[in-house]
Amino acid sequence: MTIAHATTSRRSFLGHSYSVVGVVAALVILAWTLVAILAPYLIPHSIGDIVDDDYFGPMRQGLWLGSDYLGRDMLSRVLMGARYTVGISLAAVSIACFSGVVLGMIAAVTGGWLDTCLSRFLDAMNSIPSKLFGLVVVAAVGSSIPVLILTLAVIYIPGAYRFARALAVNINTMDFITVARVRGESTAYLIGSEILPNIIRPVLADFGLRFVFIVLLLSGLSFLGLGLQPPLADWGALVRENIGGLPFVAPAVIVPSLAIACLTISVNLLIDNLPQKIRDRDA
Amino acid sequence: MSNLVEVRNLRIEAKTDAGRLVEIIKGVSLDIADGEIVALIGESGSGKTTVALSLMGYARPGCRITGGEINVNGKNMAALSEKERARLRGTDIAYVPQSAAASFNPSSTIMEQVIEVTRIHKLMSPEQARQRAVELFRALSLPDPEGIGARYPHQVSGGQLQRLSAAMALIGDPKLVIFDEPTTALDVTTQIDVLKAFKSAMRAGGIAGVYVSHDLAVVAQIADRIVVLKAGEVQETGSTAAILSAAHHPYTRELLAAFEPKPRQAHADADAGTKQLLRIDNVTAGYGAVRDGLPLIRAVDSVSLVVEKGRNLGIIGESGCGKSTLARVIAGIHPAAAGAIVFDGKELQRAARKRSHDQLREMQIVFQYADTALNPAKPVEDIISRPLAFYHRLDRQARSKRVDELLDMVRLPRGLRYRHPSELSGGQKQRVNFARALAANPKLIICDEITSALDTVVAAAVIELLKELQRELGLSYIFISHDLSVVEAICDEIMVMYNGERVEQITPDKLTAPTHPYSKLLFSSVPKLDPTWLDGLVRDPELVNQYGHR
Numbered sequence: 001m002t003i004a005h006a007t008t009s010r011r012s013f014l015g016h017s018y019s020v021v022g023v024v025a026a027l028v029i030l031a032w033t034l035v036a037i038l039a040p041y042l043i044p045h046s047i048g049d050i051v052d053d054d055y056f057g058p059m060r061q062g063l064w065l066g067s068d069y070l071g072r073d074m075l076s077r078v079l080m081g082a083r084y085t086v087g088i089s090l091a092a093v094s095i096a097c098f099s100g101v102v103l104g105m106i107a108a109v110t111g112g113w114l115d116t117c118l119s120r121f122l123d124a125m126n127s128i129p130s131k132l133f134g135l136v137v138v139a140a141v142g143s144s145i146p147v148l149i150l151t152l153a154v155i156y157i158p159g160a161y162r163f164a165r166a167l168a169v170n171i172n173t174m175d176f177i178t179v180a181r182v183r184g185e186s187t188a189y190l191i192g193s194e195i196l197p198n199i200i201r202p203v204l205a206d207f208g209l210r211f212v213f214i215v216l217l218l219s220g221l222s223f224l225g226l227g228l229q230p231p232l233a234d235w236g237a238l239v240r241e242n243i244g245g246l247p248f249v250a251p252a253v254i255v256p257s258l259a260i261a262c263l264t265i266s267v268n269l270l271i272d273n274l275p276q277k278i279r280d281r282d283a
Numbered sequence: 284m285s286n287l288v289e290v291r292n293l294r295i296e297a298k299t300d301a302g303r304l305v306e307i308i309k310g311v312s313l314d315i316a317d318g319e320i321v322a323l324i325g326e327s328g329s330g331k332t333t334v335a336l337s338l339m340g341y342a343r344p345g346c347r348i349t350g351g352e353i354n355v356n357g358k359n360m361a362a363l364s365e366k367e368r369a370r371l372r373g374t375d376i377a378y379v380p381q382s383a384a385a386s387f388n389p390s391s392t393i394m395e396q397v398i399e400v401t402r403i404h405k406l407m408s409p410e411q412a413r414q415r416a417v418e419l420f421r422a423l424s425l426p427d428p429e430g431i432g433a434r435y436p437h438q439v440s441g442g443q444l445q446r447l448s449a450a451m452a453l454i455g456d457p458k459l460v461i462f463d464e465p466t467t468a469l470d471v472t473t474q475i476d477v478l479k480a481f482k483s484a485m486r487a488g489g490i491a492g493v494y495v496s497h498d499l500a501v502v503a504q505i506a507d508r509i510v511v512l513k514a515g516e517v518q519e520t521g522s523t524a525a526i527l528s529a530a531h532h533p534y535t536r537e538l539l540a541a542f543e544p545k546p547r548q549a550h551a552d553a554d555a556g557t558k559q560l561l562r563i564d565n566v567t568a569g570y571g572a573v574r575d576g577l578p579l580i581r582a583v584d585s586v587s588l589v590v591e592k593g594r595n596l597g598i599i600g601e602s603g604c605g606k607s608t609l610a611r612v613i614a615g616i617h618p619a620a621a622g623a624i625v626f627d628g629k630e631l632q633r634a635a636r637k638r639s640h641d642q643l644r645e646m647q648i649v650f651q652y653a654d655t656a657l658n659p660a661k662p663v664e665d666i667i668s669r670p671l672a673f674y675h676r677l678d679r680q681a682r683s684k685r686v687d688e689l690l691d692m693v694r695l696p697r698g699l700r701y702r703h704p705s706e707l708s709g710g711q712k713q714r715v716n717f718a719r720a721l722a723a724n725p726k727l728i729i730c731d732e733i734t735s736a737l738d739t740v741v742a743a744a745v746i747e748l749l750k751e752l753q754r755e756l757g758l759s760y761i762f763i764s765h766d767l768s769v770v771e772a773i774c775d776e777i778m779v780m781y782n783g784e785r786v787e788q789i790t791p792d793k794l795t796a797p798t799h800p801y802s803k804l805l806f807s808s809v810p811k812l813d814p815t816w817l818d819g820l821v822r823d824p825e826l827v828n829q830y831g832h833r
Binding site (some may be wrong): 185 | 300657669673719
């Protein structure tokens, strides 16, 4: 008749319904997070040690993911790379989303010239190509972890701002905001207590999406040699330094690429399949 | 088969988001003869629209027709394939939606959309279809029948659009037309024209109809028979006259009783005396560019009014007359451009931002749509306790106690405090909305159409509650509405607004003899329960020309 068998792959638990895909994606992300945190205790070799007598060695016992272009252990390098990729991206995305969302909500609630100035300024920021901006900054002040984090954050603030402002403007026209205003509430209360709870879900989804963008941009910058400097390497840098192994089908170039794909796709799947609250109380 | 429509033991199930099945229509049976108009009446959630839609073999997403027969013109709609049903929709059965404005495509002309049905079903050539459409426009007494088709939906009024959507339904020569609350969103003065047009067009074509509504008075004018629904079951069926005069079922009686709220007993105004609570003098407000300190588009033009302590003022008028803007001006949401607002002896700043905490606290505003006036992300408890924390600085325990008291006051069970607004019914939401205003301990509550989105029975209960609270707490209300019966029931004074100006102020007992011509038109347009009222209604054509928006 109508859509009757739409949601068969969803399970319910604690008043929320989950999709299996979302749970799997969450587990993958959790696993990578644990790896990022525990990497120093997990790695079999130090990331700088040359342990293989050949380069681009295949997977074999002892060197589970083969060796890289200098004969270093790939498993150790990928595990440590997770640390940098996940850590830097997470720090950058947190700064970007926090500033962007707060500014966006303030602009929506206040309106007037503040809104106009902020919006035009951030639009101007948005018009600078992200890779180029990263290039210029890194070229100017050199590459270090704090510089990378801040650069990535600044690049993604305008997007987060636009997104949050668009959502907040819609909420701002609702009567309950008017009621709060005539009650005499401050801007801080309006954005924190009335607007934020109503836009938090899309903002979280945007957070996830932006995290993926940042991972890719960081990988891109590292691939260009502007990211982390050797011997440290995030996944993007690993792909770059081992790109010469492509003709030999070396795991050294495939594994970090797969790691990037695995993390970003998992984040995407998770935000598309966040648990939903079940409103039917009698169930 | 004797009847055009025979529904037998219809069952419809809905699936909740937890995957649980709920039966929303529990074995409904009804018949409609050729050319007969049957009204489905009941509160929201009673299943009246679901039953009406099922006549087209349609169930809304998440719903499924699980049992019974729906025979329309000899075909069982429930058993047909989707393709066969599509062939019947528009030719045998047509549908007129509640909001015509939302169902017209804003980017193509009205004529294109009206004759679309004939194109889809290949009924006639486009030229013939256009001629037929113009005939229908004339039959539905639309102005400029030749030219109106060339306009776009935003270029005609709401009442006209509703009639145009009826033309769209009638062009395929259906045997049955389903009207889904077609006049609920219209002003009373417009509603009459639309009802008259529907009635004459249906009668002329000998077309059978299903009229879904919760307004018994409207239904009385147009229906031959009434089916009363509640909770997915038929409560009572009978001819219009029989239902109106001798209803058997308690629910039907409740509906009838709710329709005519008991008029307010003479006000026991002993101690309150004549102390003025609010006075506004020559307030002007509007929108758009400002010239000489006054806005060019004036929504409120030099309006003065007085509200006395413990008494109520009703403001009535059609949509767009500036009554809601006036409420916002008084509350300071939309600062006035000129004029003075004196509240409790002190002159108020025009903008709410500049008023003191206590001034804000003592004047509360309650909005029409509880859906948007309550933050959907917060439980009821948080919503009601915010004014307590904000104005009265109560600690957690005191707040919790007061929330219980407030919930008792508005007759809501205490357990509701943990729920979110989306888990409440319309009437419950409006009560929470009201409880939040009460939490501030106000002296004046501005009620902006607070019963308009509610069913008759629920609205009557809310009005009763308001009266009771007034007796207990000595409140004053400014009650804004387009529904005269509501205002009449609760107000001591009634102010009629038209086009941003105050045209008349009278007391409810003098309602039968308004002096201003617009008030005359407005008061005479309110439907009565008497089924012969519409046919017998004679309106001064000059008045209608001057003030009606045809």
